[in-house]
Amino acid sequence: MMASAALQHAMVELDGIALHTLRFGRERNDAVPLLCLHGVTGTGWLWHDVAQQLCHGRQVIVPELRGHGDSQWSRDAAYATDDHLRDLEGLLDALAIDRCDLAGLSWGALIGIRYAARHPHRIRKLAILDVEASFEQPVDAVPQRPESFPDLQAVCAFERAANPGAPEALLQLFAAGSVRPGENGTWVRKHDRFFLRRWPFRNDDVWAQLASLEMPLLLLHGADSFVRREVMERMAGLAGTSRFHEVAGAGHLLPLEAPHVVGAHLEEFFQA
Template sequence: MKHAVTGPVRHHFIPAAGVLLHALEFGKDTSDMPPLVLLHGVTGHAWLWHDVAARLAANRRVIAYDLRGHGDSQWSAEARYDSEDHIADLQALSNSLSLERFSIAGLSWGALIGIGFAARHPERVDRMAIVDVEASFSVDQDAVAPRPETFASIEEAMAWERKANPHAPSDLLELFARQSVRPAQAGGWVRKHDPFFFRRWPFRRDDRWSELRSLRMPLVLVNGGRSFVRTEVMQDMAASVPGAQFEIVADSGHLIPLEAPDVLAQQLVRFFDAPLSGSK
C-alpha cells in the first residue's frame, strides 16, 4: 500500500477548561497576514484540513486543532461538549498561541463555533469562512444516524471513508482515515473520538442566526453542491450579512476540505489574501 506523506507540521498541546487540546501548526509567521485557525466538525479531526492548510500556509501561520473529545485532544470526563465549551476552548487556544487577531475557517460545527466566538470577540477576528452548515436545526441532538464504531483493519476504515467521500484524493483520504482511528484493546481499530458522539450531537440545539447577523468582518460562505446542507439556507445566511460572499463547490459533499481540497483552497486563498476594503 502507498502511504500518505505530509510536510512539516508542528504539534501543540494546549490546556483548556479540563482538557488538553491537540493542535497542528503549518507555515511560518513571515508576513503581515493574520494567522488562520481551522475548525473541523463533529466526529472529525484536524488532519481533515491538511491539504487546504498546506496551501494557505504559504503566506501565514495556519493552526488546525482537534476539538475536545476528538482526535488527539482529551475527552471531557463530564461530557462538556456544548458549543459554548468549544467557544471557550478557541479562546484558550488563541490566547495560548498569542493569536491576538486572526482569521477563522470552520466546517460544520466548527463554523458554528467560529460564529459564536466572532460574535463575542469581533475585535479579534479579521475575517471568516463558514463552510457547509446551517445556522439552526430542526433535528434533535439525539437523532444521530448509526455509523460503524470499529473496523477490523485500516483498509476497512479507508473503504468506509471512501464510500462517504467518493471524490477525495487518495493520499488525503488515507491520511484522514488513519488519523480517525486507534488500535482497540480487543483487536482491530476504534474511532478516536469520544463514544458520546455516537449518540448525541449537541450543536443541533444551536441557533446562531442572531450572532451571524451581528457580524461585520468580511465573510465567505461555502456550500457543497452534493451536500445535505441546503443551498437556499446558506444563501439566506449570506444575504443576512452585508457584503458577505457565497460560493458553491459543485462536485463535493459535506466534507469539502476532504473531497475538494484544491477547489476550496483556491476559494479561501482568494478570500483571505484579498486586500480589505480601504486598504492600500
C-alpha cells in the same frame, strides 16, 4: 507517500482540557494566522491539504476539538458549543493571537460564528463551510456509523463510500488519523463514544449572531451535501460583505472532497 510542508504538533492545556493542534508553516509577524476548525466526529487531518495550500506566507493552526482526535475527552461530557467556544477563547489567548482569520466546517463554523460575534475585533475574516444556522433535528438523531473496524482498509472503505470525491492520499491520511488501535486487532474511532449518540450543536441557533457580524464572510456549500443551499444563501444574505459559492461534485466534508477548490476559494478570500 504524501509530501508535506513544515508541520508541528502541540498540546495546549486549557483549564483541565488538553487540546491537540496541528500547525502548518511558520509564524510570521507580517501576516495574521489562520485557524481551521473541523466538525463533529472529525479530526484536524481533514484540513491537511487545504492547510498545505494556505501556509505559504502565514501559519495555519488546526486545533482538534475536545473529545476528538488527539485532544482530551471531557470527563463530564461537557461538549456544548459553549464549551468549544471557551476552548477557542483560551487557545487564542494561550497562543498570544490577538487577531486571526478563521475557517470552520459544520460545527466548527458554528463555533466560529459564536466566537466572531463575541470577539469581532479579533477575527479579520470568517469562512463558513457547509452548515445551517439552526436545526430541525433533535440532538439524539445521530446517523448510524460503526464505532470500530477490523482493519485500516475497512476504515478507508467506509470513508471512501462517504466521501467519493476525496483524493486517495488525503482520504488515507484522514482515515488513519481518525482511529486508534483497539482490542483484538480492531481499530476504534478516536472521538468520544458520546458522539455516537448525541450531537449537541443541534440545539444551536446562530441566526442572530450571524446577522451581527460586520467582518467579511465567505460561505461555501457542497453541491452534493445534505446541507440546504437555500439556507446557506439566506445566511449569506444577512451580511453585506459576504460571498457565497457552491462547490460542484463535493459533499459535506468540503476540505476532504475538494481540497484544491476549497483552498483556492479560501486563498482568494483571505488575500483580498
